[in-house]
Amino acid sequence: MGNHGDLLRGALESLVLEAIDKGATYGYAIARSLEELSQGELVTKEGSLYPALHRLEKQGLLKARWQDSPQGRPRKHYQLTGLGRKHLAAQRDAWSRFSRVVNRILGVDHA
Amino acid sequence: MGNHGDLLRGALESLVLEAIDKGATYGYAIARSLEELSQGELVTKEGSLYPALHRLEKQGLLKARWQDSPQGRPRKHYQLTGLGRKHLAAQRDAWSRFSRVVNRILGVDHA
DNA sequence: TCCTATGCCTAGACAATCAATGTATATCTC
DNA sequence: GAGATATACATTGATTGTCTAGGCATAGGA
Numbered sequence: 001m002g003n004h005g006d007l008l009r010g011a012l013e014s015l016v017l018e019a020i021d022k023g024a025t026y027g028y029a030i031a032r033s034l035e036e037l038s039q040g041e042l043v044t045k046e047g048s049l050y051p052a053l054h055r056l057e058k059q060g061l062l063k064a065r066w067q068d069s070p071q072g073r074p075r076k077h078y079q080l081t082g083l084g085r086k087h088l089a090a091q092r093d094a095w096s097r098f099s100r101v102v103n104r105i106l107g108v109d110h111a
Numbered sequence: 112m113g114n115h116g117d118l119l120r121g122a123l124e125s126l127v128l129e130a131i132d133k134g135a136t137y138g139y140a141i142a143r144s145l146e147e148l149s150q151g152e153l154v155t156k157e158g159s160l161y162p163a164l165h166r167l168e169k170q171g172l173l174k175a176r177w178q179d180s181p182q183g184r185p186r187k188h189y190q191l192t193g194l195g196r197k198h199l200a201a202q203r204d205a206w207s208r209f210s211r212v213v214n215r216i217l218g219v220d221h222a
Numbered sequence: 223t224c225c226t227a228t229g230c231c232t233a234g235a236c237a238a239t240c241a242a243t244g245t246a247t248a249t250c251t252c
Numbered sequence: 253g254a255g256a257t258a259t260a261c262a263t264t265g266a267t268t269g270t271c272t273a274g275g276c277a278t279a280g281g282a
Contacts, residue, residue: 004121004205004208005121005270005271006120006121006237006238006270007121007122007205007206007209008121008209008270009117009120009121009238009269009270010115010116010117010118010119010121011118011213012269012270014213014217015213015216015217018216018217018218019216026229026230027229027230027231028228028229028230029229034216037212037215037216038212038216039212041208041209041212042212045270045271045272046229046230046231046271047231047232047270047271047272047273048269048270048271050230050231050232051231051232051269051270052269054231055269069228069229071227071229071278071279071280072227072228072229072277072278072279073228073229073230073276073277073278073279074229074230075228075230076229076230092217092218092219094115094118095118095213095217095219096214096217096219096220097115097152098115098118098119098152099210099213099214099219101148101149101150101152101153102122102125102126102206102210103207103210104148105126105129105145105148105149106125106126106129106203106206106207107129107203108203108207108210109207116239116240117239117268117269119239120238120239120269123238123239137260137261138260138261138262139258139259139260139261140260156239156240156241157240157260157261157262158238158239158240158241158242158262158263158264159238159239159240161261161262161263162238162262162263163238165262166238180247180259180260181248182247182248182249182258182259182260183246183247183248183249183258183259183260184245184246184247184248184259184260184261185247185260185261186259186260186261187260187261223282224281224282225280225281226279226280226281227278227279227280227281228277228278228279228280229277229278230275230276230277231274231275231276232273232275233272233273233275234271234272234273235270235271235272235273236269236270236271236272237268237269237270237271238267238268238269238270239266239267239268240265240266240267240268241264241265241266241267242263242264242265243262243263243264244261244262244263244264245260245261245262246259246260246261247258247259247260248257248258248259249256249257249258249259250255250256250257250258251254251255251256251257252253252254252255252256
Protein backbone atom coordinates (compact mmCIF):
# COMPACT_ATOMS: atom_id res chain seq x y z
CA MET A 1 0.00 0.00 0.00
CA GLY A 2 1.44 3.27 -0.70
CA ASN A 3 2.33 6.50 -2.09
CA HIS A 4 2.10 6.30 -5.88
CA GLY A 5 3.78 9.70 -6.32
CA ASP A 6 4.20 10.31 -10.02
CA LEU A 7 1.64 7.79 -11.16
CA LEU A 8 -1.06 9.81 -9.48
CA ARG A 9 -0.01 12.90 -11.37
CA GLY A 10 -1.66 11.87 -14.59
CA ALA A 11 -4.80 10.44 -13.04
CA LEU A 12 -5.56 12.83 -10.20
CA GLU A 13 -7.88 15.09 -12.15
CA SER A 14 -9.93 12.19 -13.46
CA LEU A 15 -10.14 10.68 -10.00
CA VAL A 16 -11.25 13.96 -8.48
CA LEU A 17 -13.94 14.48 -11.11
CA GLU A 18 -15.09 10.92 -10.58
CA ALA A 19 -15.19 11.28 -6.80
CA ILE A 20 -17.29 14.42 -7.10
CA ASP A 21 -19.62 12.68 -9.51
CA LYS A 22 -19.95 9.86 -6.98
CA GLY A 23 -21.09 12.31 -4.30
CA ALA A 24 -17.93 13.40 -2.50
CA THR A 25 -18.57 17.03 -3.25
CA TYR A 26 -15.98 18.88 -1.18
CA GLY A 27 -12.22 18.67 -0.76
CA TYR A 28 -11.93 16.83 2.49
CA ALA A 29 -14.59 14.34 1.46
CA ILE A 30 -12.89 13.75 -1.89
CA ALA A 31 -9.65 12.85 -0.15
CA ARG A 32 -11.43 10.50 2.27
CA SER A 33 -13.47 8.99 -0.53
CA LEU A 34 -10.49 8.19 -2.75
CA GLU A 35 -8.63 6.76 0.22
CA GLU A 36 -11.56 4.57 1.09
CA LEU A 37 -12.43 3.51 -2.45
CA SER A 38 -8.82 2.45 -2.93
CA GLN A 39 -8.48 0.80 0.46
CA GLY A 40 -5.68 3.15 1.41
CA GLU A 41 -3.81 2.73 -1.85
CA LEU A 42 -4.38 6.31 -2.99
CA VAL A 43 -3.37 9.06 -0.62
CA THR A 44 -4.33 12.50 -1.85
CA LYS A 45 -2.12 15.22 -0.39
CA GLU A 46 -3.71 18.58 0.28
CA GLY A 47 -0.92 20.36 -1.54
CA SER A 48 -2.01 18.62 -4.74
CA LEU A 49 -5.72 18.29 -4.16
CA TYR A 50 -6.68 21.89 -3.52
CA PRO A 51 -4.62 23.32 -6.38
CA ALA A 52 -6.17 20.67 -8.62
CA LEU A 53 -9.68 21.69 -7.58
CA HIS A 54 -8.87 25.32 -8.32
CA ARG A 55 -7.44 24.36 -11.67
CA LEU A 56 -10.52 22.39 -12.59
CA GLU A 57 -12.77 25.25 -11.52
CA LYS A 58 -10.76 27.77 -13.51
CA GLN A 59 -11.01 25.51 -16.55
CA GLY A 60 -14.75 25.46 -16.19
CA LEU A 61 -15.01 21.77 -15.39
CA LEU A 62 -16.30 22.41 -11.86
CA LYS A 63 -18.59 24.94 -10.20
CA ALA A 64 -18.23 25.74 -6.49
CA ARG A 65 -20.48 27.02 -3.74
CA TRP A 66 -19.78 27.50 -0.04
CA GLN A 67 -22.01 25.88 2.49
CA ASP A 68 -22.02 25.58 6.27
CA SER A 69 -21.09 22.29 7.83
CA PRO A 70 -22.77 20.72 10.89
CA GLN A 71 -19.27 20.38 12.31
CA GLY A 72 -16.01 22.22 11.74
CA ARG A 73 -15.52 24.93 9.13
CA PRO A 74 -17.72 25.67 6.15
CA ARG A 75 -17.31 23.42 3.14
CA LYS A 76 -16.71 24.34 -0.46
CA HIS A 77 -18.97 22.09 -2.44
CA TYR A 78 -18.18 21.31 -6.05
CA GLN A 79 -20.27 19.97 -8.90
CA LEU A 80 -19.44 18.98 -12.41
CA THR A 81 -20.38 21.32 -15.22
CA GLY A 82 -21.46 20.02 -18.60
CA LEU A 83 -17.94 20.55 -19.81
CA GLY A 84 -16.63 18.71 -16.75
CA ARG A 85 -18.81 15.74 -17.57
CA LYS A 86 -17.48 15.67 -21.10
CA HIS A 87 -13.92 15.88 -19.87
CA LEU A 88 -14.47 13.08 -17.39
CA ALA A 89 -15.74 10.85 -20.18
CA ALA A 90 -12.78 11.75 -22.39
CA GLN A 91 -10.27 11.23 -19.60
CA ARG A 92 -11.81 7.92 -18.65
CA ASP A 93 -11.33 6.86 -22.23
CA ALA A 94 -7.75 8.13 -22.37
CA TRP A 95 -6.93 6.32 -19.15
CA SER A 96 -8.52 3.16 -20.45
CA ARG A 97 -6.41 3.14 -23.61
CA PHE A 98 -3.28 4.11 -21.73
CA SER A 99 -3.59 1.55 -18.97
CA ARG A 100 -4.43 -1.21 -21.40
CA VAL A 101 -1.28 -0.49 -23.37
CA VAL A 102 0.96 -0.22 -20.33
CA ASN A 103 -0.49 -3.38 -18.84
CA ARG A 104 0.26 -5.22 -22.02
CA ILE A 105 3.82 -3.94 -22.31
CA LEU A 106 4.64 -4.55 -18.67
CA GLY A 107 3.02 -7.97 -18.83
CA VAL A 108 0.69 -7.16 -15.97
CA ASP A 109 -2.48 -9.13 -15.34
CA HIS A 110 -5.58 -6.98 -15.44
CA ALA A 111 -7.57 -9.24 -13.15
CA MET B 112 -4.46 7.61 -30.33
CA GLY B 113 -2.28 10.10 -28.84
CA ASN B 114 -0.22 12.00 -26.55
CA HIS B 115 -0.83 10.82 -22.99
CA GLY B 116 1.18 13.69 -21.51
CA ASP B 117 1.01 13.45 -17.74
CA LEU B 118 -0.06 9.83 -17.64
CA LEU B 119 3.23 8.82 -19.16
CA ARG B 120 5.15 10.65 -16.48
CA GLY B 121 4.64 8.01 -13.82
CA ALA B 122 5.16 5.03 -16.09
CA LEU B 123 7.97 6.17 -18.36
CA GLU B 124 10.79 4.72 -16.30
CA SER B 125 9.12 1.33 -16.01
CA LEU B 126 8.40 1.30 -19.73
CA VAL B 127 11.99 2.19 -20.57
CA LEU B 128 13.38 -0.53 -18.31
CA GLU B 129 10.96 -2.99 -19.83
CA ALA B 130 11.83 -2.00 -23.38
CA ILE B 131 15.53 -2.48 -22.66
CA ASP B 132 14.82 -5.83 -21.09
CA LYS B 133 12.90 -6.78 -24.24
CA GLY B 134 15.94 -6.01 -26.40
CA ALA B 135 15.60 -2.37 -27.41
CA THR B 136 18.94 -1.47 -25.92
CA TYR B 137 19.55 2.10 -27.12
CA GLY B 138 17.61 5.35 -27.03
CA TYR B 139 16.31 5.53 -30.55
CA ALA B 140 15.32 1.87 -30.51
CA ILE B 141 13.53 2.28 -27.20
CA ALA B 142 11.41 5.09 -28.61
CA ARG B 143 10.61 3.06 -31.75
CA SER B 144 9.90 -0.04 -29.72
CA LEU B 145 7.45 1.62 -27.35
CA GLU B 146 5.72 3.28 -30.26
CA GLU B 147 5.38 -0.01 -32.05
CA LEU B 148 4.40 -2.09 -29.01
CA SER B 149 1.66 0.42 -28.27
CA GLN B 150 0.55 0.78 -31.88
CA GLY B 151 1.33 4.47 -31.82
CA GLU B 152 -0.40 5.12 -28.52
CA LEU B 153 2.81 5.96 -26.64
CA VAL B 154 5.03 8.64 -28.12
CA THR B 155 8.29 9.09 -26.26
CA LYS B 156 9.75 12.55 -26.72
CA GLU B 157 13.53 12.89 -26.81
CA GLY B 158 13.43 15.63 -24.21
CA SER B 159 12.02 13.14 -21.71
CA LEU B 160 13.64 9.94 -22.90
CA TYR B 161 17.31 10.90 -22.82
CA PRO B 162 17.16 12.60 -19.43
CA ALA B 163 15.31 9.55 -18.13
CA LEU B 164 18.03 7.23 -19.39
CA HIS B 165 20.67 9.37 -17.71
CA ARG B 166 18.67 9.36 -14.49
CA LEU B 167 18.35 5.60 -14.52
CA GLU B 168 22.03 5.20 -15.18
CA LYS B 169 22.97 7.57 -12.39
CA GLN B 170 20.72 5.61 -10.05
CA GLY B 171 22.55 2.43 -10.93
CA LEU B 172 19.60 0.76 -12.63
CA LEU B 173 21.27 0.79 -16.04
CA LYS B 174 24.79 0.37 -17.37
CA ALA B 175 25.82 1.91 -20.69
CA ARG B 176 28.41 1.21 -23.36
CA TRP B 177 29.01 2.93 -26.69
CA GLN B 178 29.04 0.89 -29.85
CA ASP B 179 29.30 1.68 -33.53
CA SER B 180 26.21 1.38 -35.66
CA PRO B 181 26.04 -0.04 -39.19
CA GLN B 182 24.24 3.16 -40.15
CA GLY B 183 24.18 6.65 -38.70
CA ARG B 184 25.92 7.71 -35.52
CA PRO B 185 27.26 5.44 -32.77
CA ARG B 186 24.72 4.03 -30.37
CA LYS B 187 24.72 4.09 -26.60
CA HIS B 188 23.60 0.65 -25.55
CA TYR B 189 22.05 0.10 -22.14
CA GLN B 190 21.51 -2.98 -20.07
CA LEU B 191 19.75 -3.57 -16.77
CA THR B 192 21.83 -4.01 -13.66
CA GLY B 193 20.76 -6.33 -10.87
CA LEU B 194 19.33 -3.34 -9.09
CA GLY B 195 17.56 -2.33 -12.27
CA ARG B 196 15.92 -5.72 -12.50
CA LYS B 197 14.72 -5.44 -8.92
CA HIS B 198 13.35 -1.99 -9.55
CA LEU B 199 11.55 -3.12 -12.67
CA ALA B 200 9.84 -5.88 -10.71
CA ALA B 201 8.88 -3.47 -7.94
CA GLN B 202 7.60 -0.87 -10.39
CA ARG B 203 5.61 -3.45 -12.29
CA ASP B 204 3.97 -4.37 -9.03
CA ALA B 205 3.28 -0.75 -8.07
CA TRP B 206 1.79 -0.09 -11.50
CA SER B 207 -0.36 -3.19 -11.21
CA ARG B 208 -1.84 -2.14 -7.89
CA PHE B 209 -2.29 1.43 -9.02
CA SER B 210 -3.94 0.67 -12.33
CA ARG B 211 -6.25 -1.88 -10.78
CA VAL B 212 -7.47 0.68 -8.27
CA VAL B 213 -7.89 3.46 -10.81
CA ASN B 214 -9.69 1.14 -13.21
CA ARG B 215 -12.10 0.19 -10.47
CA ILE B 216 -12.77 3.76 -9.39
CA LEU B 217 -13.19 5.06 -12.93
CA GLY B 218 -15.35 2.11 -13.80
CA VAL B 219 -13.13 1.12 -16.69
CA ASP B 220 -13.19 -2.31 -18.23
CA HIS B 221 -9.86 -4.08 -17.97
CA ALA B 222 -10.43 -6.24 -21.00
C1' DT C 223 -5.77 22.51 28.52
C1' DC C 224 -4.29 19.86 24.83
C1' DC C 225 -5.08 16.76 21.22
C1' DT C 226 -7.56 15.16 17.33
C1' DA C 227 -10.77 15.53 13.59
C1' DT C 228 -12.73 18.44 10.39
C1' DG C 229 -11.91 21.82 6.72
C1' DC C 230 -9.66 25.27 3.34
C1' DC C 231 -5.49 27.31 1.55
C1' DT C 232 -0.66 28.64 0.01
C1' DA C 233 4.49 29.36 -0.34
C1' DG C 234 8.88 27.58 -1.61
C1' DA C 235 11.67 23.76 -3.00
C1' DC C 236 12.00 20.41 -6.23
C1' DA C 237 11.36 17.42 -10.29
C1' DA C 238 10.02 16.22 -14.86
C1' DT C 239 7.81 17.31 -19.35
C1' DC C 240 8.02 19.55 -23.82
C1' DA C 241 9.28 22.26 -27.87
C1' DA C 242 13.05 23.69 -29.98
C1' DT C 243 17.54 23.44 -31.34
C1' DG C 244 22.22 21.55 -32.20
C1' DT C 245 25.38 18.07 -33.78
C1' DA C 246 26.53 14.22 -36.83
C1' DT C 247 26.46 10.31 -40.42
C1' DA C 248 24.34 7.56 -44.16
C1' DT C 249 21.22 6.95 -47.88
C1' DC C 250 18.07 8.05 -51.41
C1' DT C 251 16.28 11.09 -54.96
C1' DC C 252 16.49 14.64 -58.34
C1' DG D 253 26.02 17.60 -55.85
C1' DA D 254 22.02 19.56 -53.59
C1' DG D 255 18.39 18.53 -50.62
C1' DA D 256 15.47 15.57 -47.95
C1' DT D 257 14.91 11.90 -44.75
C1' DA D 258 16.19 8.45 -41.33
C1' DT D 259 19.24 7.42 -37.83
C1' DA D 260 21.18 8.84 -33.27
C1' DC D 261 22.49 11.46 -28.94
C1' DA D 262 22.02 15.59 -26.18
C1' DT D 263 20.69 20.09 -23.85
C1' DT D 264 18.19 24.41 -22.69
C1' DG D 265 14.40 27.34 -21.04
C1' DA D 266 9.68 27.65 -20.10
C1' DT D 267 6.15 25.60 -17.91
C1' DT D 268 3.66 22.83 -14.83
C1' DG D 269 2.62 20.01 -11.12
C1' DT D 270 3.93 17.61 -6.59
C1' DC D 271 5.26 17.69 -1.80
C1' DT D 272 6.57 19.42 2.77
C1' DA D 273 5.45 22.43 5.87
C1' DG D 274 3.02 25.63 7.65
C1' DG D 275 -1.19 28.86 8.67
C1' DC D 276 -6.08 29.67 9.84
C1' DA D 277 -10.34 28.07 12.00
C1' DT D 278 -14.16 25.35 14.68
C1' DA D 279 -15.71 21.55 17.53
C1' DG D 280 -15.47 17.67 20.56
C1' DG D 281 -13.21 14.55 23.78
C1' DA D 282 -9.52 13.27 27.23
